[in-house]
Amino acid sequence: MLGNVYLCGPPGAGKSSVAPLLAALWHGEAVDVDALIEAADGRPIARIVEEDGEPAFRARERATIAALAQRENLVVALGAGALEFAENRRAVEASGVTVFLDASLETCERRTARQNGTRPLLREPGALARLHAARRPRYLGAAIRVSADDEWPQGVALAIEARLNDARAPARGGERTVRVKTAKPYDVVIGENAVRDIAERVRPRAGGRVAVIADERVGAVAEIVEAAYAAAGFAVSVTRVRADEALKSMDGLAMLYGALVEARVDRRGIVVGVGGGTIGDAVGFAAATFQRGVPYAGVPTTLLAAVDAAIGGKTAINLPSGKNMVGTVTQPAHVAIAPEALHGLDERDKLSGYGEMLKYGLALDAQLYRTMRENERAIVSDPAHALDVIARCVELKAESVARDEEDRTGLRALLNFGHTVGHALERVAGYGALRHGEAVIVGMRAALAISARCAALDEREREDADVHLAGLPVPESWRDLDAEAIVAATHGDKKRHAGGTQYVVLDAIGSSRPHDGVTDDEVRAALREIGLR
Template structure:
C-alpha cells in the first residue's frame, strides 16, 4: 500500500477529508465514522459496478445493515434527469429515510449524478464520493459541484452540495482504459498553468511516467491536484470569484461537448483541446509568450489528448462556438468570460473581444 494521505477541504462545519491511498476500497475503516444510518445506497454504472460494486458492499457491511445498489448506464449521455429518477425510484421503493447515505462509485458522471440526487432527496442526505477514474479523483469528486446536463448546455442544472468524505483508492486506476487515463491527465495538467508553476514543471518532467501509470507518479499527481483544488474551494466554495480559474479550458470544452453531442468526446479530451485554445487566446491578448503556448500544446499532445478543435458547423464554425459559449454558466449578460493564463502558475478570468476569439477558433 501507498502511505495514506489526507487532504482536507476546509469549509467550517462542512469540512471533509479526501483520503488518498491504495487498498482503501476493501478496508472497512475507510468508511468508518460516517453518519449513522440504517441503509446505504451505492450508485454506480455498468462498467464500474461489476469491478468494484461487491467489494464496496462488503466494506460497508460492518456499518450499514442494508446496502442497496443502483446501476446506471455508462456515459456522459446518461447524465440526465432519467438517471436521477432511477436513483429516487430505488430509494423510495425501499423507504430510504433522510439519514440514508449515498455512495458514488465511479467516474465524474456518477459522482455528479449521485451528489445531485443526494442534494435533492428529502432536501438533502449525506453522500460519499468513491471516485474510480483519474479525472474524478483529481477534480470532479472534490468541491461539491453536482448536476446533470441539458441538451442545450452542460452542467446547467445542479447544486453545490458537499460530500462528507472522498475516498480515492489509487488501485482503481489500474483498470482504466488508456483513453480514460489520458482524459484524467487533462485535469491534472490544468492545475499547473492556473495555480502552481512548480507543479507544471513536475508534470512536464513526469508525463511519460503518468501515461505509463507509474504508481508513484500517479499518487503524487492525485495528492497535489487535490491540495490545489482544496486551497481554491476553501476560499471560494460557490465560484463567486477565485474558483472560476478551475474552469481553464472548460468554456471551449463545454461548447465542444454540447455541439458534438455528449459522449462523442470524453470530457477530459474536450478540456485538453480547450486548454490549448485558451492559452492561444491568452497569447493573442498579450499575456503569455508563444513558447508557453507551444509548451502547453506539446504537454497535451504527450498526454494523448486532442489539441485541435472539432468542426461543429461547416458554414460558420466560429459562430457556432460563440453561440454555445454564450450559454456557458460563466457568461454574464451574453458576454463570454474566459479563464486565461496571465503567466505560468497564475490565471485570470476575463472577457475577450469576439474578433480575438474568432481568430483562435479559426486556427490563427
C-alpha cells in the same frame, strides 16, 4: 531528487537571511546570487548598475544563475528581479525547485527602509510598491509558497523544510488526506487502501443503512465498498446502473429515488456513489434531495472525477433545455481515491483525466505542470504513479472550493482555464464525440494563444506548453469543426459579458487570472493558430 532550492521574492522578503538557515536544515550549501556577482566584480550591485547600466548587471546575473544550475545541493537566494527573465526561469526550473517567500508590501517596506542606498531600483518614491505588484505573478509560479512575514527567519526556514519534505515523499504507497474546509469540512483520502478502509472513515449513524449505487462497469470496486461496510456490521445494498446521460434525466432520477427507497436508507444512513462524473452528478443530487438530504460519500473511478467532479459538492441533472440545469451544491461527507478504483480506465479516459489535471498545473502550480510533463507516460499508464499528482490537484481544488463554496463569487474561476473553448468544442462536436478532458486540452491550447495576445505570457513558455498539449493523442476530428459554430457556442458561456467573453489567461505558467472582453476575432485567431482547418 529535488536538485537545488531557489528562493525568490520581493526585496525585503528575507531570501539572504533564510538561505543559510535552510541550507543547514537541508544539509546543503547556501549561495546568494547578488553576493556572488559583487565578489566577482569587486563592486556592490548599486555601483554596477550606476556605472555599467542595468543590462550589464542582468547579463552577469544570467551567467551566475546558469553556472549555479550546473551544480547540486544548493540553496540559492535569487535577486528579486531574476525570474522576470525567461532564460533564468528555464535554468532554475530545469535544476531544482523554486520557493516563493511571500512577504507583504508593509513587511518589505519596513525591512528595506534603511537599505535604499544599496538597492538602486528602489530609490524612486513608490518603486517598491510598483515592483512588488508587477513581479508577483512571476513569484506565484513557484512550486512552493510560504509566508515570509514572520520576523524569525528560522521559522520561515522550518516551514520551507516541511514543504520540501512533502515534495520529495515517495510517489507510491503513502496515504494523503486533504481536508476540504467548507462549512461542513470533509476529508479526501488518496492512497492504496482508501476504498478498502472507507467504512472506518465514514459510517452511518446508529440504525442507519448503506446504499451503494455504482456504474455497472466498475462492479469490482462496488464489491470492495460493499465488503468493507458488511465487515463493519452495516446493512448494505448495491445497485448497479448504466452511467450515461440518461441517468441525469428526470426518469433517471426517479429510478435512483426508487433504489434508495428499496434500500431502506434514511437520513441516518449513507449513500456511496461509485463511478465517474455522471455518478457524482446524478447520485449526489439524488442523495442531496432524498428525504431532504442523506449523507453522500464519493468513490471516483475516473481520473477526471478524482481531481475535479468528486470535490466541491456540485450535483446536477439535465433538462431538455440544457445540461446541469437542476442541481445543488451539497458537499460530500467523504471522498476515497485509490489506484485500484482507477485501473479499469481505457486510454481515452486516462488521457481525458490527464488533460484536466494539466489545467491545475498550467493555471495554478508551475511545479505541478513540470512534474506532469516529465512523467506524462507513467501518470497516464498507471494510476498508482499518479497519487502524488492527484493529491496536489485535489489540494488546489479544495483551496478554491473553500474560498467560494457555492460558486457565487467567481473565486473558482481560475479552474475554468481552457474550458470556455473546451465546452464549445464539446457542444459543436456533439456530446460524446470528444471526451471532456480531450476538449479541455484543445481549449487550453486556445487559451494559451489568447494569453499570448491579452496577457503577459512569455512566448517561449507559451510555445513550450503548446508543444506538450499538441503532442497528446486527442482525436483529430476537432480540426474539421466549423469555426463560427465554435465561436457562437462560446457565447453560451456563463462568463459572457457585453464586451466579450471572460477567459482565464496566464501571465506565466502557474499564474492565472480572469480577463474580460476577449473578442470573437481574438478567439477566431486563436483557433486558426492551433490548427482548426
